[in-house]
Amino acid sequence: GAVVSQHPSWVICKSGTSVKIECRSLDFQATTMFWYRQFPKQSLMLMATSNEGSKATYEQGVEKDKFLINHASLTLSTLTVTSAHPEDSSFYICSARDLRTSGGQFAQYFGPGTRLLVL
Amino acid sequence: DQQVKQNSPSLSVQEGRISILNCDYTNSMFDYFLWYKKYPAEGPTFLISISSIKDKNEDGRFTVFLNKSAKHLSLHIVPSQPGDSAVYFCAASPLYNQGGKLIFGQGTELSVKP
Numbered sequence: 001g002a003v004v005s006q007h008p009s010w011v012i013c014k015s016g017t018s019v020k021i022e023c024r025s026l027d028f029q030a031t032t033m034f035w036y037r038q039f040p041k042q043s044l045m046l047m048a049t050s051n052e053g054s055k056a057t058y059e060q061g062v063e064k065d066k067f068l069i070n071h072a073s074l075t076l077s078t079l080t081v082t083s084a085h086p087e088d089s090s091f092y093i094c095s096a097r098d099l100r101t102s103g104g105q106f107a108q109y110f111g112p113g114t115r116l117l118v119l
Numbered sequence: 120d121q122q123v124k125q126n127s128p129s130l131s132v133q134e135g136r137i138s139i140l141n142c143d144y145t146n147s148m149f150d151y152f153l154w155y156k157k158y159p160a161e162g163p164t165f166l167i168s169i170s171s172i173k174d175k176n177e178d179g180r181f182t183v184f185l186n187k188s189a190k191h192l193s194l195h196i197v198p199s200q201p202g203d204s205a206v207y208f209c210a211a212s213p214l215y216n217q218g219g220k221l222i223f224g225q226g227t228e229l230s231v232k233p
Contacts, residue, residue: 034221046220095221110163
């Protein structure tokens with residue numbers, strides 16, 4: 001099946017620093033990638049849709065200047081948490097949309113997630 | 120506004136029996152539905168999907184049923200195995216709109232006991 005990787009898998013940083021998280025589709029091309037965050041025992045909340053070659057589309061309530069998204073190629077999207085604060089501590093998960101499935105159907109394949117802890 | 124709801128936060132089932140996980144949605148624009156399985160500290164794994172033109176889709180031990188009039192879908196796992204123990208999320212998408220983004224339910228934690 002389709003494989004999506006994320007790097008790093010976990011990161012601890014000081015308040016005020018910026019953290020970059022990479023999301024890669026390893027065996028397929030993804031014109032669209034999605035970024036989610038998940039708090040403990042809660043659902044996955046969509047933060048933004050990352051489109052290759054164009055600006056990301058952010059969900060309501062998500063600060064675009066705080067969470068910078070760059071989709072530089074068909075296999076790579078990055079999320080940068082700028083000036084991170086303790087409330088940004090969360091589990092960040094990316095997904096990539098695989099358009100290869102037949103019949104007009106599609107599925108999103110998720111990365112393993114990145115645990116961010118801001119001290 | 121929770122557009123996709125999984126009202127049972129947990130479910131416990133005996134090995135070999137059927138597991139039924141339920142999901143309700145409110146947005147009539149959703150026309151594609153997916154089920155994902157998730158272990159702690161890992162990303163969700165795609166299980167099975169169904170489009171709104173169907174009412175049933177089967178893949179091995181997993182079957183998804185869709186009742187559009189009731190805005191309800193369910194995932195049946197039979198027979199259940201201890202390795203099925205995980206959190207299951209249903210997700211919905213307005214397939215032909217908004218770039219195919221997914222809206223997730225809160226998840227149901229399934230525990231299959233030997």
